[in-house]
Amino acid sequence: MKSSAKNINLTSVDDLFSTEESRADANREKVMEIPLTELFPFKDHPFKVKDDEAMADTAESIKEYGVLVPAIARPRDDGGYELVAGHRRHRASELAGLSTMPVIVRNLDDDAATIIMVDSNLQRENILPSERAFAFKMKLNAIKRQGARSDLTSRQVVGKLETADIVGKESGDSGRQVQRYIRLTELIPELLTMVDEKKIAFNPAVELSYLKKEEQTDLLEAMDMEQATPSLSQAQRLKKFSAEGKCTLEVMCAIMSEEKKGELDKITLTGDKLRKYFPKSYTPQKMEETILKLLEGWQKKRQQQQER
Template sequence: MAAKDDRRASIKLSTVDDLFSTDESRADAQREKVVEIPLAEISEFHGHPFKVKADEAMLEMADSVKQYGVLVPGLVRPKPDGSYEMVAGHRRKKASELAAAETMPCIVRELDDDQATIIMVDSNLQRENISASEKAFAYKMKMEAMNRQGQRSDLTSRQVGGKLDSADAIGKEAGESGRQIQRYIRLTELTPTILEMVDEKQIAFNPAVELSYLSEKEQQNLYETMQSEDCTPSLAQAQRMKKLSLDGRLNMDVIFSILTEEKPNQKEKLHIQRERIERFFPREFTEKQKEDLIVQLLEGWYRKRQREHER
């Protein structure tokens, strides 16, 4: 009798919904859907390397959201506390906030850390005007995720064996060589102040890669010297500093002597002390307006001299 009761207990009865549901309806229940999620419940992706700026393009996106809403849903993954982490759609979320929206359409997907990282990087690399530092940290995050996957190939288009294989795979998708991907990742070894100069195009990419091999203290000394002497290293100078650093012979005096040496084909720069000319310009003038006015006045002075010589 007891055995019969156990068999009855083990029998799972179908619910009414199960009996009358179709394969199509069951598949639809498993299909991802777009849902409206409160912005307050969506946090940024941990370690998100891409800057979300309230620039002119962002303001235009916010105006579009006001008029038409968010046309392309974001992608989020659920967090243990019931909130969500943004995987793709950080700019759309910012535009929604600027548009005073309370919710945003999103697809909710279960993703592990490595899956989410790869999707986050790939979706943001489609943007225009990505800075060198954004690429550097994005490529690094993606490579680390791919290396953790080891020989798994379910999340990438090819199996990943090592760092060079990972770099090749990333480069193939990004239109770069694997070696170039590794060179970008080297930039993450730069101090924030020097990396900012790279983003601002004050230091070229190739010298920056060489400078990434300097220690943090050496980079601090380099930055201070660049600021005081108003100069940046050429590729040849950066390579010399890298070699001296590896040999343990790079210090502040050596950095100064390298940066202040005359470079090939170097022309003497014209320096005008700011306090000598600042009082002649309106306070709201930008540096470009000041330069244009100086050139305009010089052109007028030059034409006047030409006319005097012709008399």
């Protein structure tokens, strides 16, 4: 009896294994050397890349050792790659005179890329309040969109505060603190710059963010006229007047002209001013003890002079 089976070509064992290996290799992330000119910044990247001393140190390190940690990027529709993590390394590589840098290329959607971009930068030290504020806002919006897409038929995945808790998890900030930082994005650029420069404290700045934009502009004028910045209690009153529709320039000037409690008795001596008078080994506590002893000696000397 003739077999009804047709000729079947069986794949050899070697071919089977090589196919599986090639598939695994295709799915494995690779580090690629990509020209710096083909790497573009992330859209609306909230973190500033400055040519400061820290950048100069990074460039020197890269010049000597190369880029030790690959950047992360994703393909662009217009060609090249969009940096997701590694903007500072990219700039330092330029300053070091390199033409390429190691990069891991991933196919990421906008929200996944935003979350990685924010998390990779929030681990840095010396992040400005404005950088943290806009980064938190971008991540919060990305997580909200992911949650909305995950299951449109069930209850909302998480509430507002729960989502904010998730946003702050990587940086150790509570959901409440995340929401307070995001409030800073409502400040006009001039006031936000003053927060970054520590001319306006964080807590008053949060209260001022509730003022209307035109009121914030008037506040700049009032601060300039009175040569003062709002304390927390003053900012809270300004917020209240704004809610009542009474936050005029005249009201702002009246509030800003008030003497702040303890302002006349307060003397601030920064470490930068004092450091040149003490050995490098002195701690702030040791410096304080020495200053108090010197003042005591000065006081006794004055008393002795007065008794003569």
